[in-house]
Amino acid sequence: MAQPDKPTYLYLNRDGHWPGFKRQGLIRREDGALELMPRSLLTGTVPQSVKTAAAPSGPSGIAVDADGTVYFSDPAAQRIRQIVGCDGNVCPLSCLGGHDGQPGRFSTPRGLVLLKNRRGLFAADSRNHRVQAIDPETGQLLAVLGQPNAAATDPGSAPGRLNTPWGLAADSENSIYVLDYGNARVQKWNATGDLVDTFRENVLASHMLTHPVDVCAATVGGAIWIFVVEASSPSQVFVFDVNGNPVTTPTGTALTIGAGTLQSPLGVAASDSVLYVGDNQARRIFQFSFGESPAWVSEAHGYDGPVAALGLDGKGNLWVHAGTTDAPLQLASDAAYAEKGYLWSDSPIHLDHPQVEWQRLKAELAPLADNTHVEFLVFTSDDAGGGPQISGSSADPLSDSKWRQRAHPPATDLDDIYVGAKPATYLWVAAQFSGDGSATPVLSQIRVQFDRDSYLDDLPVIYRDDIQCGDFLLRLLSLFESMYQDVEDEVGAMPALFDAKATPEGFLGWLAEWLGLELDENWSPGKRRRILGEIFELYAQRGTASGLRRTLKLFAGVDAVIEEPILNAAWWALPAVPESCCDSCASEAVAGWEHTQNSILGFTTMLAPAHPQGAVVGTSAVLDQSHLITVDEFGAPLFSDVAYQFSVLVYRGQVMCADVLPRVRALIEQEKPAHTTYQLCIVEPRMRVGFESRLGIDSVVGGPSRSLSLGDAQALGEDTVLGGAVATRVGHSRLGQSTRLS
Numbered sequence: 001m002a003q004p005d006k007p008t009y010l011y012l013n014r015d016g017h018w019p020g021f022k023r024q025g026l027i028r029r030e031d032g033a034l035e036l037m038p039r040s041l042l043t044g045t046v047p048q049s050v051k052t053a054a055a056p057s058g059p060s061g062i063a064v065d066a067d068g069t070v071y072f073s074d075p076a077a078q079r080i081r082q083i084v085g086c087d088g089n090v091c092p093l094s095c096l097g098g099h100d101g102q103p104g105r106f107s108t109p110r111g112l113v114l115l116k117n118r119r120g121l122f123a124a125d126s127r128n129h130r131v132q133a134i135d136p137e138t139g140q141l142l143a144v145l146g147q148p149n150a151a152a153t154d155p156g157s158a159p160g161r162l163n164t165p166w167g168l169a170a171d172s173e174n175s176i177y178v179l180d181y182g183n184a185r186v187q188k189w190n191a192t193g194d195l196v197d198t199f200r201e202n203v204l205a206s207h208m209l210t211h212p213v214d215v216c217a218a219t220v221g222g223a224i225w226i227f228v229v230e231a232s233s234p235s236q237v238f239v240f241d242v243n244g245n246p247v248t249t250p251t252g253t254a255l256t257i258g259a260g261t262l263q264s265p266l267g268v269a270a271s272d273s274v275l276y277v278g279d280n281q282a283r284r285i286f287q288f289s290f291g292e293s294p295a296w297v298s299e300a301h302g303y304d305g306p307v308a309a310l311g312l313d314g315k316g317n318l319w320v321h322a323g324t325t326d327a328p329l330q331l332a333s334d335a336a337y338a339e340k341g342y343l344w345s346d347s348p349i350h351l352d353h354p355q356v357e358w359q360r361l362k363a364e365l366a367p368l369a370d371n372t373h374v375e376f377l378v379f380t381s382d383d384a385g386g387g388p389q390i391s392g393s394s395a396d397p398l399s400d401s402k403w404r405q406r407a408h409p410p411a412t413d414l415d416d417i418y419v420g421a422k423p424a425t426y427l428w429v430a431a432q433f434s435g436d437g438s439a440t441p442v443l444s445q446i447r448v449q450f451d452r453d454s455y456l457d458d459l460p461v462i463y464r465d466d467i468q469c470g471d472f473l474l475r476l477l478s479l480f481e482s483m484y485q486d487v488e489d490e491v492g493a494m495p496a497l498f499d500a501k502a503t504p505e506g507f508l509g510w511l512a513e514w515l516g517l518e519l520d521e522n523w524s525p526g527k528r529r530r531i532l533g534e535i536f537e538l539y540a541q542r543g544t545a546s547g548l549r550r551t552l553k554l555f556a557g558v559d560a561v562i563e564e565p566i567l568n569a570a571w572w573a574l575p576a577v578p579e580s581c582c583d584s585c586a587s588e589a590v591a592g593w594e595h596t597q598n599s600i601l602g603f604t605t606m607l608a609p610a611h612p613q614g615a616v617v618g619t620s621a622v623l624d625q626s627h628l629i630t631v632d633e634f635g636a637p638l639f640s641d642v643a644y645q646f647s648v649l650v651y652r653g654q655v656m657c658a659d660v661l662p663r664v665r666a667l668i669e670q671e672k673p674a675h676t677t678y679q680l681c682i683v684e685p686r687m688r689v690g691f692e693s694r695l696g697i698d699s700v701v702g703g704p705s706r707s708l709s710l711g712d713a714q715a716l717g718e719d720t721v722l723g724g725a726v727a728t729r730v731g732h733s734r735l736g737q738s739t740r741l742s
Contacts, residue, residue, distance in 0.1 A: 010349065012429065012446040020349070022390075024397060025297050025341030026433060027273075027289070029442075033366075034343060036433050036440035039287050040276075040318045041335035042302030047326055050305040055280035056323030058181075059166050059214050059266055061112030062311030063121060064319065071121060071136065072309070072321050072328050073109040080109055080123060082136070083327055090327050093136060101128050101153035104141050111168035111179065111214075111309075122176060124165040128153040131165055131178055145178065145189055157183050160195045167214040167268075171224045171242065179215040179228070186215055186228055188244070202244030203228075208254065209238065216310075218270035220290050227257075227270055229277065235262040237277060237288075257288050269310035269318065276300070276318055278307025285310065285320060285331075287338075298338040300331050301437050337440040341433035342397050344390055348381075348426035349448065355382070355423040360449040362485075363415040363431075369439035375432045376417050376446075377403035380424035387428045398430050416485075419448075500532035508532065515539075531555070543673045545646065551671050552648075556663045561649040561683075565642040644676045652684035 012018065016032020026034045061073040068085030071093075079092045101107065107127035114121055120133045120142050130153065131145040144150045146162030155163035163182025170176055174191035177199075186209070188199035203209060211232040218225055225247060226240040236259040239247040246254040258265070258277060267278030267285075275288040285300035285307060300318065308323030316333035358380050365374060379388055379402050388400035419427070427448065433441050496502040503511055508528050512519045515535050519528050531554055538554070541547030545562040552560045648668060655661045668678055 008449060008451050010351075010448045010450070012345075012349070012448060013444065018343075020345055020347050021343055022346045023341065023343045025289075025338045026343060031444070033442050033444040034341075034433075035442045036337040036339075036341045036435060037287075037289055037297045038334035039298050039336050039338055039437070040285070040300040040331035040333055042300070042329065042331050043335075044329065046303060046305055046329065049324060050322045050326055050329075053306050053322055053324045055264065055306045056266065056308040058108075058126070058308075059110050060308040060321045060323050061110055061124065061168065062309045062319050062321050062328055063112040063114040064311055064313035065114060065136070066116075066314060068313070069136075070311075070313070070319060070328060071112055071114070073112055073123065074325065075108045075110055075126075075323075077325070078106055078108065080106065080112070080121075081327075093139065101151065103144070103150040104132070104134065104139065106132070107153075110166050113168040113170045113176070115170055115174050115176075116172075117174055122168055122170070124168050124178070126164050126166060126181075129155040129162045129164060129182075131162070131168065131176070143193060145176065145193070155182060159197045159200060160187070162187075167216075167229075169215045169217040169226065171217040171226075172219050173224070173242075175242070177215050177217060177226055179212055181213065184209060184212060186212065186226070186240075186244075199242075199244035203240060206238075206240075206244075206246050206254075208246065213266055214268045216268045216270050218272060218275075220270075220272055225270070227268055227275060229265045229268050231265060234259045235265050237262075237265070237268065237275065258286065261286060267307040267310040267320070269312050271312060271316060276310050276312075278310055278320070280306050283307075285318070298340075298437075301336040303329070303331060336437045337435055339435060339437050342430070343433070343443075344398065344430040345428050348384055348387055348428055350384075350426050351450070354425045356425075356450045357423050358419040358421070358427050358448065358450050361417040361419055361429065362447045362449065363443060364445040364447075365413075365415050366442035366444070368413055368441055369435075372435040372439050372441045373413050373433075374415070374441045374443065375434075376414065377430040377432070378417065378419050379403055379428040380419065380421050380426065381428075382425045384426055387426070388430075390430075398432055403430060500529045542671060548648075548668065548671050551667055552650075552664060555667055556660060558650050558654045558660065558664055560664075563647045563649065565645055565647070644673075645678070646672075646676060647679045647681055649681045649683050652682050655682065 012021070013032055016028070018028065018032075018034070023034065025037050027037050028034055058075065060075060061071075063071045065071070065085065070083040070085075071080060072082070073080050074092075081090060081092045083090050105128075106123065106125050108125075109123050110126045111124040112121065119135060119137075121136045122131055122133045122145075125132050130147045132141060133143040133145075134141055141150065146156075146160065146165065147153070155161070157163060162178065162180050164180075165178050166181040167179035168176065175196070176189045178187050178189075180187055185200055186203055188196040190196050209228060209230060211230060212228050213231045214229040216227050218227070224242045226242070226244075228238045228240065230236055230238055237257040239255045239257065241247055249255050257275060262277060262279055263281035265277050265279050267276075269276045273290055275290070277286050277288070278284075279286055282299075283305055285303055287297050287300060289297050300320075303320060305320075306322045306324075307320055309321040309328075311319045311321075311328075313319065318331040318333060319328045320331065321328040358378075361376060361378060363374070363376060368374070377398060381387065388398075388402040390397045390400070429446065429448070431443065431446075433443075435441070497504075497507055498511065500508075500511065505525050508525070509519055511532055512528075515532070517532070517535055519531070523531070534550075534554060538547060538550055541550065545564065549560055549562055552558045648664075650664060655664065665680060668680065672678060
């Protein structure tokens with residue numbers, strides 16, 4: 001069993017990154033939780049004309065402007081049309097279209113792309129073997145790619161020439177990529193309109209393209225990727241970088257997507273995390289995720305029909321064009337979820353010491369929505385290479401029969417599993433997510449428990465004999481243990497409820513009641529926790545000047561000065577005769593102030609209000625003016641007028657709000673000892689011009705003048721005076737320069 005100083009559990013989601021795990025069909029949220037991959041959802045219905053339409057003979061094009069206007073090509077009508085962003089009307093772009101090869105005219109327009117940083121709609125004028133850039137607002141021709149001049153329409157195979165261009169793409173650097181269908185290649189022009197022929201050469205050198213049909217670009221993980229749809233067998237999508245070199249996987253092989261899934265691909269669009277590819281054999285839109293090994297995840301939900309073009313708008317919504325005369329349809333992004341997803345440990349889980357008793361798997365799941373399920377699987381072994389076989393490309397990567405927990409009824413959604421079996425060195429864990437596409441399970445953590453004392457250890461030894469019944473009793477007790485685990489955890493976590501920094505916000509008021517404290521509802525949670533953290537220590541200082549000062553600061557926000565007059569009071573001692581070494585010197589000794597402990601009347605001392613010995617007949621006993629005291633009260637009359645009194649000084653700037661001063665008074669009454677009296681003093685400037693300054697009464701303007709020196713150029717009565725301070729001369733004095741306040 002476990003030693004007391006060693007942990008008995010492991011958390012498998014560390015720092016929100018799930019190290020040592022692989023997944024398929026799942027995404028990791030910003031908080032580290034896992035959920036099914038989001039997918040697009042058709043916002044409307046598919047028209048009957050689209051449902052019955054045949055597969056298109058070639059691609060169309062979709063481009064979405066920043067204002068929401070959707071441009072789409074209509075190859076059969078030789079036009080480019082638009083869905084106006086402000087009102088949703090569908091209309092053709094004026095002054096564009098026609099069958100001739102004049103600049104600004106189109107013959108079977110296909111791919112479209114908009115540049116983000118400069119105005120320009122690029123269109124693949126396929127039968128005129130060129131790409132034309134136009135201003136969509138004015139119809140003005142801006143540029144022509146693929147021909148020596150704007151009027152030329154002949155096909156060509158030389159670098160920079162085009163033969164039936166189909167697809168267009170633009171990257172974040174405003175470079176244009178053209179799918180040159182007739183020449184089975186992809187060419188690149190940079191933002192200044194110059195041909196980048198090294199891109200074409202590197203793509204051809206890869207020998208990967210045979211029958212390319214479409215192209216798109218996206219920034220994935222900070223790098224620009226170019227996706228080229230290959231329609232030959234096997235149909236798939238190849239990925240190139242900005243230089244035309246194939247993107248490789250961590251194992252060094254060329255990255256390909258969709259092999260074995262795509263049958264007749266056409267239409268492609270990509271975001272920073274998802275690739276969308278249309279398939280006219282399945283009449284669906286497939287969605288692929290980017291990861292260590294991209295794999296087919298699911299289909300866009302709700303669409304059934306041909307695909308001629310795909311495009312993404314600024315909100316991440318997907319647009320699909322069926323290649324018919326119908327306008328493109330919109331699919332909302334992240335509105336639905338994949339129907340299945342898988343999580344598995346890529347390498348076995350093990351500890352530093354061999355053969356532990358793997359006992360329990362506890363998952364932290366959000367409440368499951370209707371028709372969503374999670375199933376957890378485990379396997380233990382002493383052989384690190386003997387774990388279940390997992391194929392990330394298969395429809396069910398967790399189909400290996402080695403996985404246990406398949407015996408329970410499906411969709412029972414157990415989040416607490418007894419692992420059991422004999423002690424083993426290694427553990428494998430997996431989970432299968434499922435749903436109907438409308439919602440997703442959310443898994444935030446998995447905790448594995450091992451070598452922990454169970455309820456069986458509390459029973460007599462006779463019950464621990466597993467020869468007859470195996471581990472039946474242990475399993476039965478583990479069932480009860482799992483039922484009461486939450487209660488035990490709550491009991492174990494009770495000390496945190498009494499910690500002002502750790503207790504839930506809802507318990508702050510409850511904790512304050514235990515301390516006899518009433519929390520103000522207007523205080524922020526941080527201030528409530530700070531006050532609760534200090535209140536117990538503050539109670540120990542109650543009735544003291546330091547305690548009152550902290551209370552006023554904590555509850556009223558006032559920096560007060562507490563003064564106790566009795567601390568500054570002292571007796572007035574008359575000069576004493578110094579001690580002499582002999583009797584002859586004693587007669588000559590003279591008392592001096594140095595023998596009075598600096599006791600100077602009016603400065604450091606005061607006259608006592610009563611005789612220290614009370615009433616003494618013949619000396620201090622005066623009729624109706626004397627009082628009797630006991631021996632214990634001897635000397636008390638000296639301090640009777642300052643004892644049990646204190647002053648609280650606060651600055652005016654801290655009590656400007658109307659409710660602060662009453663709060664200060666209430667706190668003083670609450671905290672002061674019952675036998676004391678106090679005086680609340682507001683410290684504020686006394687001389688305020690125009691308000692309460694009175695010259696000659698409570699304010700003095702001017703200061704001491706210079707001494708009169710004979711022989712100097714000094715005017716008597718102006719800059720010097722005989723005796724006393726010179727008065728400020730009105731009209732000849734400037735406050736702060738020739739005069740000052742004294």
